[in-house]
Amino acid sequence: MIYEIAGLKIEMNPQYPRLARQSENYKSNGNPVMQIIPEQTEKLYKAICNRSPEDREYICSSAVFCREIIRHERFFLHASAVVVNGEAYLFSAPSGTGKSTHTARWLRKFDGAYILNDDKPVIFPQKDKVTVYGTPFAGKTNLQVNCAVPLKAVCFLNRGDKNVITPVTDEKAIALFLNNTYRPKNAVEMNLLFDMIEKVISRVKVFEMICTDDCEAADISYKAMKGL
DSSP states (O other): OOETTTTTEEEOOOOOOHHHHHHHGBBOSSSOOOEEEEGGGGHHHHHHHSSSSHHHHHHHHOOOOOGGGGTTTOOEOOOEEETTTTEEEEEEETTTHHHHHHHHHHHHTTTTEEEEEOOOEEEEEEESSSEEEOOOOOOTTTTSSSSSEEEEEEEEEEOOOOOOEEEEOHHHHHHHHHHTTTOSSSHHHHHHHHHHHHHHHHHHHEEEEEESSSHHHHHHHHHHHTTT
């Protein structure tokens, strides 16, 4: 079966309902540039032997995808991507920090806002813009849409008892991106990843935010990331 995910033709043959259901809207045709086989992640596949076959297929297919797209000048960010007025805003944070809660505030605040992907949006830095794609791999919430949206800004969240957002230096931004994506094992692909991250931070603003889970946090992050 051929799918188009993040602008790439991919061969994938889901055997269980979860992956098949999540990938349904990505069905396509043509010649694939990569093939996703869950067993390609041999160590991970064995490590999660206690999970159901359905979950193993989904998790390992996601891992293969995130690893292979680097060769095609794309990378994923562990983030929740919310779209407002045709622009994507990415919020990244360790699991349990509250990125999905934060983007939920945005959905309530802005008419027409939606989640592009709630776990693994793909970033594609191009010559004069940066595009974010939804993917079938959307974590526990399974919130995802098959579309491409221009990236407006990225924010790395930390939980706190106040709401403060600040731009980060390029050096700090690189470290934050690396801590929240797949890091290749070989030097060639690692250099590709570094190059992509540098392109992203040269085109869009990157922030770090200490935030609460109240509505004010959404107001503050939006104004800063929008540049108001």
